[in-house]
Amino acid sequence: MxxxxxxxxxxxxxxxxxxxxxxxxxxxxxxxxxxxxxxxxxxxxxxxxxxxxxxxxxxxxxTFGFYASWSDLLGEENGQGEVVDNGAAGSSGGPLQVLGTQTVNVSGGAQPQIGGQIQRVTIFGPKTHIATPAYVYLPPEYFQPAFRTRSFPVGVVLSGYPGTAAALIKGLKYPRTAHELSKQGKMQPMILVMLRPTVVPPRDTECVDVPGGPQVETFFTKDLPDAVRSHYRRVGVSPFGWGIIGDSTGGYCALKFAMHHPDVYAAGVGLSPFYKAPIDPTTGDLFHGNKQLKNRADLMWYLKHEPAPNTSLLVTSSKHGEYHYKDTLKFIQQVRANKVTRISSLILDSGGHNFNTWLREIPGALQWMSGRLSDR
CATH class of the missing domain: 1.10.287 (Helix Hairpins)
Known part of the structure; x- marks a missing residue:
């Protein structure tokens, strides 16, 4: 079991x-x-x-989805690491393979045309040789004949570390929330690609292209979008059709991808994010002495020294209970100073670094992201 x-x-x-x-x-x-x-x-x-x-x-x-399996808990999970030979993946159905489906926990969810559908998939990266499991939420409109020719924006959803992709469904309720908001007319129908940033477990790469190691940033900004576009019909080809959201480590990654790659993600949301990559036993040596890579991974440094990215960002925090609150205020101030990057915030009076807090922030964050994406 x-x-x-x-x-x-x-x-x-x-x-x-x-x-x-x-x-x-x-x-x-x-x-x-x-x-x-x-x-x-x-x-x-x-x-x-x-x-x-x-x-x-x-x-x-x-409840919180810290570990997905016994081997993950014991630090033994390494079977879904880097793939040496990607030829087999290509010959058996492309870079994205659907392994199973499940219903969305909404009224009428048994019918995809009413409740949408969640697909359990594996995504293979031909450029990075990384493979990782994920879930894809397809909204009801994807299955309705009236929307056959419509393009759908995509929201990439990241967990924290260690986190599990399943917790984004069961604990944080992204598909159910997106379904309800869309039904209420508060956000447009959107495809959600849900996974954890730990794509080479058990290592916490902080979504960095590690010199001589896993190229995680490239996976999320090149391989993943290409895989989704190749499998699902009418997915937007421009960055205006792509956004990314995450909590904690996933929030840091989401902001970094939107800042480093505004040509890929038009919007990035960090729920209780931090703003630079830590170095600890779970990460190992991420930069191998390369000071430029280390600086680029520091979002505060990036805002001061690199050209201002033409993207939209949303950060969330709490005045009481969130230990990155002061850093978030500094980040907002620095973004405002460049007058190019657009910044919004969602600040609660109180709330810790936990699922309960993020559940209060996700509806507003999804509405915000939807408003900045188009179906082009």
Missing amino acids: GLTSNKVLVLALVLAVLLFVGTVWYWPRLARRNWLVVGGRVGLLFATQFTVIAALGLAANQ
């Missing part, structure tokens, strides 16, 4: 309850003072606490 399986969570909860009840029931029988009885008390306490903590951890992972 998988780490995110409901059966695993239920089993952990049942074990925790049984051990708790058993501890209370048998505790009087373990009141004597000898090493065997004391060992029994220690064992019961340890087992009870372990199962309770495990159940809470599994529930938190189900």
Whole structure:
């Protein structure tokens, strides 16, 4: 059973309850003072606490999508890393392959013409030799005859690190929110490509083209758009049809891609983003001593030293509870100073670096992004 399986969570909860009840029931029988009885008390306490903590951890992972599998949790996931030979992918259906479908959790969701559809896919990058799983949300209009000749804008949606793509559906409810907003006329029908920025797990590349390593920025700004255009009909060919949004690490990546590649993404949204790539045990050496690459990955430095990008940005934060709030205010001020890049903000009075906060921000962020994209 998988780490995110409901059966695993239920089993952990049942074990925790049984051990708790058993501890209370048998505790009087373990009141004597000898090493065997004391060992029994220690064992019961340890087992009870372990199962309770495990159940809470599994529930938190189900809610926030930290890890996708047991191997991901244990740092052993590496099977979806760089692909050496991409020829097989091309011969078996192109750079984007659909592996399965699922319904959107809305009324009438069983019918694609009413609820749209979520497709589980694998995206192969012929330029970067990177392969990664993703989900694609197709709006109801994509399946309606009246829209056969219409182009659809695309929103790339990124999780944080480590994150899971499934959490963008179950936890952050992107497809359901997009469906409801579109139905209410608050945003246009949009294709969403949902994945995590960790495309070479378990390494956190911070969406950098690592010298001699994975070319993650190129994957997201070249391979991914090409793969989506090659598979889905009537996807906009200009940057005006493409936006990108993410939270935390994904928010940093989204802003960076829109700033570095305004010819690819016309709009970028950072939900609780940070503004430069950290260096820690999860990232390894991202720049290999290349100071220019390191500076370009620092968005504050980029605004001061590089030509102002002609793109639109939205950043979100909270006055209380968000530790990047002051950095966000500085970023907004620096963008305003260049008078070319357009900047908007969504600032809450309070809210932490978590799903609950982002759920409050996503509807407004999707509406904002929709308003800056066209179906050209």
